[in-house]
Amino acid sequence: MKHTISALVENKSGVLAKIAGLFSARGFNIDSLAVGETQDPSISRMTIVVRGDDAVLEQVCKQLNKLVDVIKVQDFAGKDFVDRELILLKVSTDSKTRHEVLQIVEIFRAKIIDIKAKSMTIEATGSDSKVNAIIDMLRPFGIKELARTGKIAIARG
Amino acid sequence: MKHTISALVENKSGVLAKIAGLFSARGFNIDSLAVGETQDPSISRMTIVVRGDDAVLEQVCKQLNKLVDVIKVQDFAGKDFVDRELILLKVSTDSKTRHEVLQIVEIFRAKIIDIKAKSMTIEATGSDSKVNAIIDMLRPFGIKELARTGKIAIARG
Numbered sequence: 454m455k456h457t458i459s460a461l462v463e464n465k466s467g468v469l470a471k472i473a474g475l476f477s478a479r480g481f482n483i484d485s486l487a488v489g490e491t492q493d494p495s496i497s498r499m500t501i502v503v504r505g506d507d508a509v510l511e512q513v514c515k516q517l518n519k520l521v522d523v524i525k526v527q528d529f530a531g532k533d534f535v536d537r538e539l540i541l542l543k544v545s546t547d548s549k550t551r552h553e554v555l556q557i558v559e560i561f562r563a564k565i566i567d568i569k570a571k572s573m574t575i576e577a578t579g580s581d582s583k584v585n586a587i588i589d590m591l592r593p594f595g596i597k598e599l600a601r602t603g604k605i606a607i608a609r610g
Numbered sequence: 611m612k613h614t615i616s617a618l619v620e621n622k623s624g625v626l627a628k629i630a631g632l633f634s635a636r637g638f639n640i641d642s643l644a645v646g647e648t649q650d651p652s653i654s655r656m657t658i659v660v661r662g663d664d665a666v667l668e669q670v671c672k673q674l675n676k677l678v679d680v681i682k683v684q685d686f687a688g689k690d691f692v693d694r695e696l697i698l699l700k701v702s703t704d705s706k707t708r709h710e711v712l713q714i715v716e717i718f719r720a721k722i723i724d725i726k727a728k729s730m731t732i733e734a735t736g737s738d739s740k741v742n743a744i745i746d747m748l749r750p751f752g753i754k755e756l757a758r759t760g761k762i763a764i765a766r767g
Contacts, residue, residue, distance in 0.1 A: 459757070464639070466637055466638060467634040470631045470634040473627035474627045476623075477623050477624040477626070477627040480623055481623060482621070484647075485645055486626065486643065486645045487643070487758075487759040487760055488642055488643045489695070489760045490642070492745070498756070500759075537696060538646070538759075539696035539735055540762075541692065541694060541764045567764075567767075569767050572767075574692055574764055588649070596649040598649075598764050598765075599649045600616070600644075600646070600648075600762040600763065600764055601644075601646025601648075601655070602657075602695070603644055603759065605696065605698055605757040605759050606698070606757065607698045607700055607755050610724075
């Protein structure tokens with residue numbers, strides 16, 4: 454099962470390496486990871502999407518909670534939360550295909566943020582499924598580059 | 611100086627821990643990190659924002675390039691690139707302040723993605739400075755939670 458784990462950690466050198474080490478020691482591969490400051494610059498929030506055995510992952514979360522630099526760990530599995538991801542995508546276009554690409558961008562309420570004779574760079578946000586849908590729609594034109602932030606999440610209410 | 615480093619890496623368990631370890635061994639603190647799949651699911655892109663000594667960072671990039679699981683490392687410093695970040699922010703609101711918060715959301719072309727009697731959850735994207743500006747404008751209302759993806763970047767052209 455896919456888990457979205459949010460960890461509040463001290464914004465210090467080495468914390469990320471420790472946490473990444475805990476996951477890799479158990480053989481978990483991290484699908485995506487996003488780390489940024491919170492409203493308090495001394496605290497960062499890591500959002501980790503990981504697939505694996507539920508029981509082992511519960512163990513990993515308990516171990517995370519024991520690290521001195523970890524303030525709070527939350528597994529969103531089964532909880533009510535909102536999540537979003539941002540992608541930047543450079544797609545091949547020319548005078549013939551540009552119109553069709555623009556239509557797709559409009560349907561997904563994405564944005565063009567750069568344009569050249571042979572490519573356009575697109576910014577899109579949404580849930581996993583929305584972001585994957587726009588990637589799938591643009592793939593036939595030729596995706597030159599793709600950068601994904603990985604998911605971030607916040608509990609509802 | 612602030613550096614935005616983009617690394618294409620094999621999507622394998624342990625790669626993130628190795629890379630995070632390289633930075634922490636040199637005492638660099640990572641401001642933000644975003645890891646997600648690329649158009650090829652066997653390859654992930656890491657975007658790392660890090661501050662520190664230019665010469666030492668160049669060394670770290672060279673060491674990264676030597677790791678077998680690292681395909682390509684690019685330092686965007688001094689190059690022409692577009693970058694964006696996504697934030698989710700839960701702000702305290704009530705019937706009196708809601709209107710003012712909505713105005714700020716509109717000015718920044720952000721989106722309301724959840725609303726409760728005492729809070730609103732907002733999605734915003736942009737450059738560092740835009741994202742920091744909306745956070746600063748909403749801070750007086752009371753930020754309950756903030757999640758940032760960290761920056762992702764793509765070269766222009």
